[in-house]
Amino acid sequence: MNPDKEYFNNRKTVRNYRKCHISDELLDSILERAMRAPTCGNMQLYSVIVTRDTENLKKLAQEHFNQPASTGADVILTICADFNRFTQWCEASGAKPGYNNFHSFMMALTDAVIYAQQIVTIAEMEGLGTCYLGTVNYNAKQISDLLELPDLVVPVASLSLGYPTNTDEEQCERLPLEAIKHDETYRHDSKEDIMTLFKAKDDFEVNKQFVEENKKDSLAQVFTDIRYPESVNLEVSKSFLSLLKEKGFIQMP
Numbered sequence: 001m002n003p004d005k006e007y008f009n010n011r012k013t014v015r016n017y018r019k020c021h022i023s024d025e026l027l028d029s030i031l032e033r034a035m036r037a038p039t040c041g042n043m044q045l046y047s048v049i050v051t052r053d054t055e056n057l058k059k060l061a062q063e064h065f066n067q068p069a070s071t072g073a074d075v076i077l078t079i080c081a082d083f084n085r086f087t088q089w090c091e092a093s094g095a096k097p098g099y100n101n102f103h104s105f106m107m108a109l110t111d112a113v114i115y116a117q118q119i120v121t122i123a124e125m126e127g128l129g130t131c132y133l134g135t136v137n138y139n140a141k142q143i144s145d146l147l148e149l150p151d152l153v154v155p156v157a158s159l160s161l162g163y164p165t166n167t168d169e170e171q172c173e174r175l176p177l178e179a180i181k182h183d184e185t186y187r188h189d190s191k192e193d194i195m196t197l198f199k200a201k202d203d204f205e206v207n208k209q210f211v212e213e214n215k216k217d218s219l220a221q222v223f224t225d226i227r228y229p230e231s232v233n234l235e236v237s238k239s240f241l242s243l244l245k246e247k248g249f250i251q252m253p
């Protein structure tokens with residue numbers, strides 16, 4: 001099989017890492033190659049904070065609720081939406097920047113996330129394991145303080161990296177292509193169609209176990225009641241909006 005096809009067909013998140021150091025050379029090479037990712041107006045509106053010092057890793061892992069992928073990582077990368085550097089360049093060049101607004105945050109967010117995924121792809125192709133830490137959103141303010149982020153810099157993606165132990169679970173399921181592909185206009189699915197599209201998820205053995213362990217009636221309830229409940233979503237929304245305000249990306253009353 002074409003090696004690229006093999007990589008994309010087999011890729012999966014890796015949360016358990018060997019006690020094996022990723023060399024600075026390899027890490028820098030990954031971060032540099034990832035910079036070839038597309039970027040809005042070629043402005044490169046992102047920064048990456050590399051955490052590999054043991055004490056700093058411990059502090060950062062705490063902000064990720066000490067989830068195993070964070071405590072066992074050789075490196076944690078915090079990828080930030082960054083309009084600070086570009087704004088400074090404009091000011092130093094006699095240009096008037098206008099990037100302290102939500103649209104500019106959206107541009108920087110998109111750039112940062114694309115950069116993060118490019119890091120994932122290259123790192124995995126180099127034989128490393130990676131895991132996004134969505135907890136970056138939950139404790140964005142604390143992480144921002146810990147990493148001493150200035151105005152117009154906000155953490156938007158965290159990645160743990162390490163050499164895999166190969167003890168991770170099997171590859172997990174995906175929706176069928178027809179669930180996400182719409183021809184020409186959006187297809188409006190019936191309730192029955194939706195249930196059919198989600199059948200592979202509902203029937204996936206690991207997911208059935210989640211439902212049982214959590215004493216729920218359906219997998220959807222595991223998401224709505226336990227993994228991503230409305231109360232937490234609202235709380236995280238509030239704190240993240242407040243961070244955007246603090247960092248100068250939005251003006252709120």
Ligand SMILES: Cc1cc2nc3c(=O)[nH]c(=O)nc-3n(C[C@H](O)[C@H](O)[C@H](O)COP(=O)(O)O)c2cc1C
Pocket residue numbers: 011012013014015067069131132133134135171172
């Ligand atoms: C934005 C985002 C946040 C994520 N957060 C976490 C996380 O906090 N902890 C974790 O173990 N995995 C996390 N993941 C990994 C997903 O759980 C994983 O990608 C998904 O279950 C599909 O599995 P796969 O990547 O192995 O195909 C996250 C992934 C993304 C894209």
